[in-house]
Amino acid sequence: MAETLEVKELAEVAVRFSGDSGDGMQLAGNIFSTVSATVGNSISTFPDYPADIRAPQGSLTGVSGFQVHIGAEMVYTPGDKCDVLVAMNAAALKTQYKYAKKDATIIIDTDSFQAADLKKAAFQTNDYLGEMNIDPDRVIACPITQMVKDCLADSGMDVKAMLKCRNMFALGLVCWLFDRDLEIAFNFLREKFAKKPGVADANIKVIQAGYDYGHNTHSSANNVRRIETKHKVPGRYMDITGNKATAYGFIAAAEKAGLKLYLGSYPITPATDVLHELSKHKSLGVTTVQCEDEIAGCASALGASFAGALGVTSTSGPGICLKSEAMNLAVIMELPIVVLDVQRGGPATGLPTKSEQTDLLQALFGRNGESPMPVIAATSPTDCFDAAYNACKMALEHMTPVILMTDAYVANGSAAFKLPNLAEYPAINPPYVPEELKGTWTPYMRNEETGVRYWAVPGREGFQHILGGLEKDNKTGAISTDPENHNLMTHLRQEKIDKIQVPDLDVLGDKDDAELLIVGFGGTYGHLHAAMDELRAKGKKVALAHFKYINPLPANTAAVLGKYKKVVVAEQNMGQLAAWLRMKVDNFTPYKFNQVKGQPFVVNELVEAFTEILNK
Amino acid sequence: MAYTAQDFKKGQPRWCPGCGDHFFLASLHKAMAEIGVDPWNIAVISGIGCSSRLPHYMATYGMNTIHGRAAAIATGAKVVNPSLSVWQISGDGDGLAIGGNHFIHANRRNINLNMILLNNRIYGLTKGQYSPTSPRGFVSKSSPYGTVEDPFRPAELCFGARGHFFARAVATDAQGTIDILKAAHQHKGAAVCEILQNCVIFNDGTHESVYSKEGRAKNAIYVQHGKPLIFGENSEYGLVQEGFGLKVVKIGENGITEKDILVHDAHCQDNTLQLKLALMGNGDGFPVALGVIRDVDAPTYDDSVTTQIEEISSKKKYHNFAELLETNDIWEVK
Numbered sequence: 050m051a052e053t054l055e056v057k058e059l060a061e062v063a064v065r066f067s068g069d070s071g072d073g074m075q076l077a078g079n080i081f082s083t084v085s086a087t088v089g090n091s092i093s094t095f096p097d098y099p100a101d102i103r104a105p106q107g108s109l110t111g112v113s114g115f116q117v118h119i120g121a122e123m124v125y126t127p128g129d130k131c132d133v134l135v136a137m138n139a140a141a142l143k144t145q146y147k148y149a150k151k152d153a154t155i156i157i158d159t160d161s162f163q164a165a166d167l168k169k170a171a172f173q174t175n176d177y178l179g180e181m182n183i184d185p186d187r188v189i190a191c192p193i194t195q196m197v198k199d200c201l202a203d204s205g206m207d208v209k210a211m212l213k214c215r216n217m218f219a220l221g222l223v224c225w226l227f228d229r230d231l232e233i234a235f236n237f238l239r240e241k242f243a244k245k246p247g248v249a250d251a252n253i254k255v256i257q258a259g260y261d262y263g264h265n266t267h268s269s270a271n272n273v274r275r276i277e278t279k280h281k282v283p284g285r286y287m288d289i290t291g292n293k294a295t296a297y298g299f300i301a302a303a304e305k306a307g308l309k310l311y312l313g314s315y316p317i318t319p320a321t322d323v324l325h326e327l328s329k330h331k332s333l334g335v336t337t338v339q340c341e342d343e344i345a346g347c348a349s350a351l352g353a354s355f356a357g358a359l360g361v362t363s364t365s366g367p368g369i370c371l372k373s374e375a376m377n378l379a380v381i382m383e384l385p386i387v388v389l390d391v392q393r394g395g396p397a398t399g400l401p402t403k404s405e406q407t408d409l410l411q412a413l414f415g416r417n418g419e420s421p422m423p424v425i426a427a428t429s430p431t432d433c434f435d436a437a438y439n440a441c442k443m444a445l446e447h448m449t450p451v452i453l454m455t456d457a458y459v460a461n462g463s464a465a466f467k468l469p470n471l472a473e474y475p476a477i478n479p480p481y482v483p484e485e486l487k488g489t490w491t492p493y494m495r496n497e498e499t500g501v502r503y504w505a506v507p508g509r510e511g512f513q514h515i516l517g518g519l520e521k522d523n524k525t526g527a528i529s530t531d532p533e534n535h536n537l538m539t540h541l542r543q544e545k546i547d548k549i550q551v552p553d554l555d556v557l558g559d560k561d562d563a564e565l566l567i568v569g570f571g572g573t574y575g576h577l578h579a580a581m582d583e584l585r586a587k588g589k590k591v592a593l594a595h596f597k598y599i600n601p602l603p604a605n606t607a608a609v610l611g612k613y614k615k616v617v618v619a620e621q622n623m624g625q626l627a628a629w630l631r632m633k634v635d636n637f638t639p640y641k642f643n644q645v646k647g648q649p650f651v652v653n654e655l656v657e658a659f660t661e662i663l664n665k
Numbered sequence: 666m667a668y669t670a671q672d673f674k675k676g677q678p679r680w681c682p683g684c685g686d687h688f689f690l691a692s693l694h695k696a697m698a699e700i701g702v703d704p705w706n707i708a709v710i711s712g713i714g715c716s717s718r719l720p721h722y723m724a725t726y727g728m729n730t731i732h733g734r735a736a737a738i739a740t741g742a743k744v745v746n747p748s749l750s751v752w753q754i755s756g757d758g759d760g761l762a763i764g765g766n767h768f769i770h771a772n773r774r775n776i777n778l779n780m781i782l783l784n785n786r787i788y789g790l791t792k793g794q795y796s797p798t799s800p801r802g803f804v805s806k807s808s809p810y811g812t813v814e815d816p817f818r819p820a821e822l823c824f825g826a827r828g829h830f831f832a833r834a835v836a837t838d839a840q841g842t843i844d845i846l847k848a849a850h851q852h853k854g855a856a857v858c859e860i861l862q863n864c865v866i867f868n869d870g871t872h873e874s875v876y877s878k879e880g881r882a883k884n885a886i887y888v889q890h891g892k893p894l895i896f897g898e899n900s901e902y903g904l905v906q907e908g909f910g911l912k913v914v915k916i917g918e919n920g921i922t923e924k925d926i927l928v929h930d931a932h933c934q935d936n937t938l939q940l941k942l943a944l945m946g947n948g949d950g951f952p953v954a955l956g957v958i959r960d961v962d963a964p965t966y967d968d969s970v971t972t973q974i975e976e977i978s979s980k981k982k983y984h985n986f987a988e989l990l991e992t993n994d995i996w997e998v999k
Contacts, residue, residue, distance in 0.1 A: 352741030
């Protein structure tokens with residue numbers, strides 16, 4: 050039968066694996082993306098998991114999804130809607146179908162669509178496809194549970210263990226649909242379960258069974274589809290999530306600076322993986338302290354930096370609220386720390402597992418007093434590495450706390466990461482106080498050009514000094530309430546930040562003659578880029594300027610924003626970047642696109658909204 | 666190198682005349698001279714409050730940070746730089762109210778910090794509100810009709826957090842203070858020193874019964890490890906165990922001899938009797954315990970962190986960033 054198969058070439062495809070939180074959808078998705086990346090496809094992934102720890106099995110609130118987008122050319126997002134939806138149970142189909150394209154292939158485990166399952170998923174009848182208006186021809190309805198049990202009948206495993214392999218059956222089926230090389234998946238599993246070869250073997254057997262099932266029944270499903278790779282960048286790659294890339298950036302920066310890395314942190318979704326990752330790497334001398342609260346996370350990082358380490362603290366928006374006090378102390382003491390804010394939906398506890406960009410003004414202004422602080426925003430999972438590295442470099446070289454902003458979307462999403470060569474990264478040179486200043490040095494003596502004060506680390510004889518939260522005299526370093534001195538110090542702290550050099554803002558697309566400039570920051574880069582590509586493919590003149598450096602702004606910001614007739618600032622908040630830009634750029638009156646759904650932008654919606662602006 | 670108190674002095678303290686902070690600072694200078702750690706290897710880290718001004722008057726490295734956070738900041742400093750001698754200075758409000766969480770967790774983790782708690786049972790810098798150590802019924806500006814809450818007793822918090830060192834001195838008692846500061850330095854791990862001190866403006870006389878030498882002779886007991894718990898102007902009283910509690914007895918009465926008196930064991934792992942000593946008060950007919958009440962060896966957090974890093978380093982095969990990258994699943998695109 051195989052010889053009759055038609056292999057279609059596709060430019061890109063998105064697959065969404067969905068099921069109960071415990072169904073292993075993320076693992077299936079990860080393997081699929083790794084298998085695809087290994088053959089050079091561009092990949093982008095996005096997990097969408099519920100806030101509940103483990104909602105009741107089969108319930109609507111317990112569904113978790115993992116979307117993988119693979120492409121022959123660069124893919125910038127996990128895809129708006131999927132081409133293949135895997136629904137491991139009735140609740141998954143009910144909640145995830147809205148993410149499927151109209152002509153998507155749906156794979157379901159019919160064993161999980163029994164009366165009780167349908168009831169839990171609030172279906173009214175047994176005709177669940179009819180209720181959802183799904184064309185049965187597009188559905189691969191397969192008794193996955195039973196087939197997995199049959200497949201593993203001789204394995205000696207108990208039923209519970211067998212059922213843990215259901216995800217691999219679905220994966221095998223998807224691999225068949227896209228003509229993937231199973232050997233790569235097998236190797237992945239052999240390595241993952243190196244200590245449990247039995248588990249690896251069972252999973253491998255089930256993947257093969259899923260693949261064979263697809264092969265043997267192909268007449269009832271879509272034809273095999275292949276994604277070829279168009280523009281390969283040669284090199285060695287790994288799959289990396291934004292949080293892991295962030296952790297790696299911190300490690301790399303500490304090594305480059307020759308400093309011990311200290312992380313003070315308190316568990317918080319969606320930032321905790323940074324704590325997990327760094328906690329593993331004791332062999333690199335990384336010290337992590339899981340603190341008693343968010344406050345101590347930041348305070349201890351500041352103590353660590355006072356004592357001569359690279360102090361970092363990681364959190365999400367609610368944690369920033371608590372850390373702002375110690376961040377402010379870092380501002381007035383002029384000590385380096387990096388504060389990572391993996392943004393999630395707010396306010397308050399908000400939407401812990403969902404993504405937003407609603408902390409920007411908090412990062413810029415959420416402290417008492419005049420408290421200028423650099424803000425850097427990472428644009429993609431892999432960009433988290435550079436962003437984290439640069440945040441550390443900026444903090445250490447300018448003796449200032451730096452806020453590094455990512456969000457749940459880039460933090461949990463993954464992409465192929467070309468292994469960085471640390472030798473090619475810029476040096477990090479903290480401004481240690483020169484020995485010859487012994488005797489004349491005072492804590493707030495500054496480099497005249499940069500406005501940066503010198504760093505005297507405890508242990509150095511002759512440089513004993515006190516820092517603190519009270520305003521200090523610029524000359525002596527003693528406590529001072531002198532009005533002129535406070536005015537001076539406030540200005541000096543501001544100027545120090547304003548003087549930091551950041552790269553110019555890049556303009557992509559029709560940079561010379563765009564009718565519309567799209568402006569965004571941080572994690573929306575992929576979606577805004579994809580929207581621009583789509584508009585340009587339709588013949589529109591569109592450009593994109595995406596901010597990574599938010600404070601200080603790139604020197605060419607006003608020039609770029611002033612160059613185009615129409616500018617739209619698109620962000621996942623109520624207009625925070627637009628407000629900041631309007632504060633910093635005279636006569637800037639952009640259009641605004643604001644969406645706060647806790648979900649990534651949808652490219653089609655962006656295209657629609659931008660077209661409307663173009664037509665105005 | 667031999668140091669004198671002068672080597673640790675800096676600036677002119679701004680506390681009110683007669684404030685207990687002056688006495689404590691002088692003792693700290695002397696204790697540091699006797700301890701002999703170089704001033705550049707010492708960090709004195711305080712929070713906010715009258716007593717938290719103290720680092721400004723030390724010729725060491727120091728930080729006068731934010732309210733309540735001194736223990737957390739000191740934790741970070743000590744963990745990354747274990748060779749620093751770190752002294753954390755807090756008042757009763759700073760350490761036990763706004764900083765209560767950090768206080769208990771520093772004790773629980775057993776960070777090698779010298780944690781000084783200057784207890785005057787009042788908020789002085791904000792001009793006279795009751796503190797978490799003010800007694801029930803205490804009248805202050807924020808409790809004009811008396812407080813309706815019970816105070817913390819610092820030893821209970823320390824012991825409840827599994828603290829391994831607790832000592833107490835009266836600020837006006839220089840030798841007693843120097844002795845416990847030296848013991849705190851000697852102790853590896855979180856070492857809480859409660860300093861009973863006066864606020865001459867807002868809570869004068871709060872520790873009146875033990876503030877003078879004569880008072881202490883009558884109303885305090887200096888506990889010493891391995892020595893019988895004897896006190897009184899003429900060493901005529903002693904402590905014995907009775908039932909679940911302690912009891913004051915007079916030596917020579919009812920057949921009691923010195924041999925019957927409880928011998929202090931600061932090194933005893935079980936803190937039951939140590940806590941009883943720490944909680945004794947004049948109001949209950951007991952002397953106030955001064956000196957090192959508990960001093961038990963236990964693994965310190967900072968040592969354990971260092972040890973773990975060394976152990977893992979010897980086992981793992983990657984020791985720099987480039988090697989770390991290689992631990993991942995890598996593929997090559999040609």
